[in-house]
Amino acid sequence: MYGVVISEARPIGHYGGAMVRLTRTFVAALAIVCLLAAACGNDDDAAPEEPETTEAPETTDEPDTTDEPEATEAPEPTEATDEQASGECPDVPLPDDAEDALEAPVDYDGDGDGTPDTLTVYRQGTDWWLHADWSGGGSAAVMIDDAGSMGARPLGGHDLLGDGSDEAWIAIFGPAAGSIVGVYHAVDCDLVPLTDLGSGGDFRFTVTATLGNFTGASCNGLGDIDLFTGELAGADSDEYLVSQQPHTVDASGDVTGEMGDAGSITGDEVGDYATLDCGALADAL
């Protein structure tokens, strides 16, 4: 799946409480992350050609410009931190025809004032929306792309960057036995998805567990998040081959994937990796 060539395994580290035996060999093809289930689906064997595509996306980050129009309504550029919502944001109430509204089970403090805010996902027609109502004042809503036919729900807040304000985490129902996770941060008075610089699209990843395969993530504070992908080493094996792909998130919400490690775990350790190990969010997924 991820083009890993493994030689000589050796134990070198703990992740999520489990020992991983990592190889000395470089992971040749960790460049492209399997963010979406569709991308991860047909991966029977290694595809060593894929690493080259890492250079491809020359910051065609035009999609961000879609946010610009709304920014015009936010008069004062809050120079404090571009990450936090201003206390002078306008109120954007839930629309009258909002349906299936669900509030996040885990506390979310998106404006960083120490008081939990209200994070809601609702459906309007065939579209799903994420809505934040900040305790410091103001609210915002953003459409959750690609959630239409599958639906979505809010998970809650977790401060991925360690800057004092929570990002808003949501789950899109999709892949078998799991979810697609999306992360949004408050920029001025808008909710904006984190951007995967590798793909140019929203930063998304899956948390899944099926017989023989799994994916998951672990937050390590200060903008570091590891994504894991594992598959059973063989039909009669209790060993799972695991790739660990570190990602860093900067203050502007841009996510960069880095070269990672490969290793192996036993079947009874899968639960430590096939989860969203980011504060209290693991219990919400």
Ligand SMILES: [Ca+2]
């Ligand atoms: Ca708050």
